Amino acid sequence: MKWSIDILVVGAGPAGIAAAVTAAEAGQHVGLVDDNPVPGGQIWRSGAPLPVTARRWQARLDASSVVRLEGWRVFDCPEPNVVRAERNGFKPAHPDAGIDENRDCAELRCRALILATGARERFLPFPGWTLPNVMGAGGLDAMVRGGLPIAGKRAVIAGTGPLLLAVAAHLAARQAKVEVVCEQAPLSRLARFAAGMLTEPAKLWQGARYRITTRHTPYRTGCWPIAAHGRDRLEAVTLQQGRNRWEVPCDYLGCGFHLVPNIELPDLLGCRIEDGFVATDALLQTSVPGVYCAGEPTGIGGVELSLLEGQIAALAASGNVDRARSLARQRRRRLGFVRALQQACALDPQLRELPQEDTVVCRCEDVRHRELHEHATWRQAKLHTRCGMGPCQGRVCGAAAEFLFGWHAGSVRPPLFPASVSSLVSPREPALADESLVAANAFHENAKETP
Amino acid sequence: MSEVARSISLTVNGTIIRVAPGTTIAAAVLLAGEATRASVGGEPRGPLCGMGICFECRVTIDGVPHQRSCQMLCIPGIRVTTREVTEDSGGPATP
Amino acid sequence: MSISDVVIVGAGIVGAACARECAGRGLRTIVVDALGIGSGATAAGMGHIVVMDDSPMQLALTVYSQRLWRELSAELPADVEFEPCGTLWVAGDDEEMDEVCRKRALYASVGVDSEILDGQALAEAEPRLRRPLSGALLVPSDAVLYPPCAAGYLMREAVRMGAQLLAPQRVLSAGKGRVLLENGTELHAARIVNACGVDAARLLPGLPIRKRRGHLVITDRYPGFVRHQLVELGYLKSAHSLTMDSVAFNVQPRRTGQLLIGSSREYGAETSGVNHALLAAMVARAQAYLPEIGELQATRVWTGFRAATPDKLPLIGPWPEDNTLFLATGHEGLGITTSLATAKLLASAMFGEEAEIPAEPYLPARYLHGEGDAELAAGASGKRRDTEKSHV
Structure with a gap:
């Protein structure tokens, strides 16, 4: 039995969940594939109390007929209606975990594809950023939600964007001692952004609430870390604000400079990319017929816009064009927020001075800053230094190099993520039977279970 | 997290660690006070992105190297080794 | 306008090896590449230094070049990853x-x-x-070695001996002592080397x-x-x-x-x-x-x-229809191995010397009589099999 569906949604964050639920409720046979063990994406990651909106959508997802492939990573899309995914993880040596060993690569066929691949943090290299316990702001948050005890630990949160405040609030709620939140953007620009948001009552940077929670934490603007210190792990961070520099002892540094959309999959499919984002029509169809895109890859706009886009894409893909159009009008009114947010988070050019000559830029291959600046292009640097040749495929250093050197990464090829060599051979027939989906989900049930 | 909830036990570099259900393997490694991988130049590294993008959280699980620990939940009895130099026992490269 | 002794079009491993050889012989050498050092087949290949015997001519070339690589190996920097x-x-x-x-x-x-x-x-x-x-x-x-850095090393050596690299710079035409660049610059040289791999026929239409x-x-x-x-x-x-x-x-x-x-x-x-x-x-x-x-x-x-190329041998040496033009291309899957020998053969041809191995099998002139003849000639003299070795 071949596993074939009407609409396949890639990515189970807010946009993907909204898309899958909406399409399923419209009577479509829907698949939802995500590389994380549980749905929610980054912003609705489990392991912490979720907002009401999240719980409502999760409940609708649970009640829906959506077939969920959790812990499966899409690594190739040979055609716009064929998606190849590999089980994320290992073949456990425990037969009782309910895994059919032979089902670790699947080929999924669908009529329409909705890409809701989300975004990742932008990381900028600075001395010491490779020390253990220096993470992204969202990265630190994810680790805490994944079980890292943070109570009583000292944390510094830095970078840019509204995520910093959300993370600081969450860590504070977990009894972490958040020493300071450093926002690289100047106060003047944030004030302008916040003022603009008054016309957007639903947004308000969601700031007021976070500020209250983090009231005892200094929020410094025009401020960023210039070095992290420690022997085998982080012990302190040096911060800079204007001409002032000072050192703050801490256990964790969460540092992320806003978000970079995950556009590798749409790029591989040949979807038109404009200014780093996936170009779509008003109903979120990309330049490739039958391929839709929703959420951060179309523009960084946060949860509410992602939810709206997920619904629009799902309605359009399932033929409910009138309802899609009416939601698209709501979406249009919110696009100003996307632009304003991008402007508010624009990086200070001084941040280009952060890396020193011997600072590692490419963490996979340990390529240092001094090895890179003699090269003219990303490709030349990559060929001659290995920068971006490691398993992250330049997802970390590529975004940094774009800011530092103005380079643009090259073409995207499969596998989109490292995959088993055997997965490069066409998946076995039959591709993926429903019972193996049950097995895949059972694995995660077992994983959560208490013996 | 209360001790009662720490119902899953696994080993990290030979040390037994107990964690709550839903804990990622990456978090368990940090809980054990270990770095995840050694960089190609030999530096200790820990998780960066927490979402399966950066590959800094790679560890060896039950003998299988290069596993992304931040996207995998702990299951009972697994053996995690970190900062693995994936050296083969096979001897020198040249005959 | 710039006058030099030789302009090499292409900074792949073959162009870089030729540049090192030419500069080492005291020629004022300019290398032009549309992208940069080692960006074409050099970047894509496996990087093996291997003796192959599809034909006696291939065997002679790979044996010679493999020896040249071994002699050079002690000087190769770590990033070349010679193993x-x-x-x-x-x-x-x-x-x-x-x-x-x-x-x-x-x-x-x-x-x-x-x-x-x-x-x-x-x-x-x-x-x-x-x-x-x-x-x-x-x-x-x-x-085995890492080809882009091997090409980088050879080019650095060439530059150390006086060669000049123009890249990224696309060449529009090359022949009769003139190389026209996309930016409008015209380079004049006594000799031009077409070492642009698969792109060679763009500058010399009809090349097989x-x-x-x-x-x-x-x-x-x-x-x-x-x-x-x-x-x-x-x-x-x-x-x-x-x-x-x-x-x-x-x-x-x-x-x-x-x-x-x-x-x-x-x-x-x-x-x-x-x-x-x-x-x-x-x-x-x-x-x-x-x-x-x-x-x-x-x-x-x-x-x-x-x-x-149709006979699976590279094109190395003068192009008979243009006395300023030399070819160093058509290496198929053996460009890394044979780059050093190619440079030696090319330099010998430029200086009218006898090379260490017979140069005739690789001379581009063999294709001026038509592909069919060349195929026949290669088949007759080389007992070349109609199957081939498995390599990139």
Whole structure:
């Protein structure tokens, strides 16, 4: 039995969940594939109390007929209606975990594809950023939600964007001692952004609430870390604000400079990319017929816009064009927020001075800053230094190099993520039977279970 | 997290660690006070992105190297080794 | 306007080797490349230094060049990742073992040492190969390296000796002592070397060079998984023709601990996109020899274009219709190996010297009489088989 569906949604964050639920409720046979063990994406990651909106959508997802492939990573899309995914993880040596060993690569066929691949943090290299316990702001948050005890630990949160405040609030709620939140953007620009948001009552940077929670934490603007210190792990961070520099002892540094959309999959499919984002029509169809895109890859706009886009894409893909159009009008009114947010988070050019000559830029291959600046292009640097040749495929250093050197990464090829060599051979027939989906989900049930 | 909830036990570099259900393997490694991988130049590294993008959280699980620990939940009895130099026992490269 | 002794078009490993040779002989040398050092086939290939015997002429060229690489190896910087791992030509059955014996005798006749391993010895040398296998021929003097940095080293040496690199700079035309650049600059030189690989025919229309696409897979780091470059002798049976798409088992350990998995050959493919069916066949072939390789993590897949000639020999030497023009292209899958010998042959031709090996088989003039004649000539003198070796 071949596993074939009407609409396949890639990515189970807010946009993907909204898309899958909406399409399923419209009577479509829907698949939802995500590389994380549980749905929610980054912003609705489990392991912490979720907002009401999240719980409502999760409940609708649970009640829906959506077939969920959790812990499966899409690594190739040979055609716009064929998606190849590999089980994320290992073949456990425990037969009782309910895994059919032979089902670790699947080929999924669908009529329409909705890409809701989300975004990742932008990381900028600075001395010491490779020390253990220096993470992204969202990265630190994810680790805490994944079980890292943070109570009583000292944390510094830095970078840019509204995520910093959300993370600081969450860590504070977990009894972490958040020493300071450093926002690289100047106060003047944030004030302008916040003022603009008054016309957007639903947004308000969601700031007021976070500020209250983090009231005892200094929020410094025009401020960023210039070095992290420690022997085998982080012990302190040096911060800079204007001409002032000072050192703050801490256990964790969460540092992320806003978000970079995950556009590798749409790029591989040949979807038109404009200014780093996936170009779509008003109903979120990309330049490739039958391929839709929703959420951060179309523009960084946060949860509410992602939810709206997920619904629009799902309605359009399932033929409910009138309802899609009416939601698209709501979406249009919110696009100003996307632009304003991008402007508010624009990086200070001084941040280009952060890396020193011997600072590692490419963490996979340990390529240092001094090895890179003699090269003219990303490709030349990559060929001659290995920068971006490691398993992250330049997802970390590529975004940094774009800011530092103005380079643009090259073409995207499969596998989109490292995959088993055997997965490069066409998946076995039959591709993926429903019972193996049950097995895949059972694995995660077992994983959560208490013996 | 209360001790009662720490119902899953696994080993990290030979040390037994107990964690709550839903804990990622990456978090368990940090809980054990270990770095995840050694960089190609030999530096200790820990998780960066927490979402399966950066590959800094790679560890060896039950003998299988290069596993992304931040996207995998702990299951009972697994053996995690970190900062693995994936050296083969096979001897020198040249005959 | 700039006047120099030689302008080399193309900064791949062949152009870089030629530049080093020319500059070393005191020629005022300019190298122009549309992208940068080692950006074409040099960036896409496996980087093996290997003796091959598709024909006596190929054997002579690869033996000579392999020796030049060995002599140079002590000077190569670490980033070139020169690894003298040797090649194992793997035999799956008795018929292929006969080929092992034939090959050993042939290699011995041209002074290349090799050693026959029986099935047992092969299993000890490479425990991850499937069993049973009949045996293998070990050629210890073969090696692997990282081609872009090898080209970078050769170019740095050239620059140290006075050469000049213009890149990125596209060449619009080259001939009759003039090289016209896209930015409007015209370079004048007594000699021009067309070393632009698959792009050579753009500057010299009618040149019998075809693109032959290949795929490669690279894995994460698994040091010691295999210890030698492994190549199948199975081509004897699969009898890959010169015109059809084909795959063959070829796995190479890199100094980084990564593995390169090849190889595929494909005519008529013009884009860099992955051919999934061919990739699958190539990987399946590797799995047939190394059953555990499927469990390793593949980090990247890429494609590249080899500059293929009808007789599978490169074009090295003067172009008879333009007394300023020399060619150094058409190396197909052996450009890394034969780059150093190419530079020697080219320089000898420029200076009217006798080269260390006979230069005639590689002279571009052989194609002025028409492809068919050249094919016939090559077939008659070389006893070239209509099958070919499995390499990128």
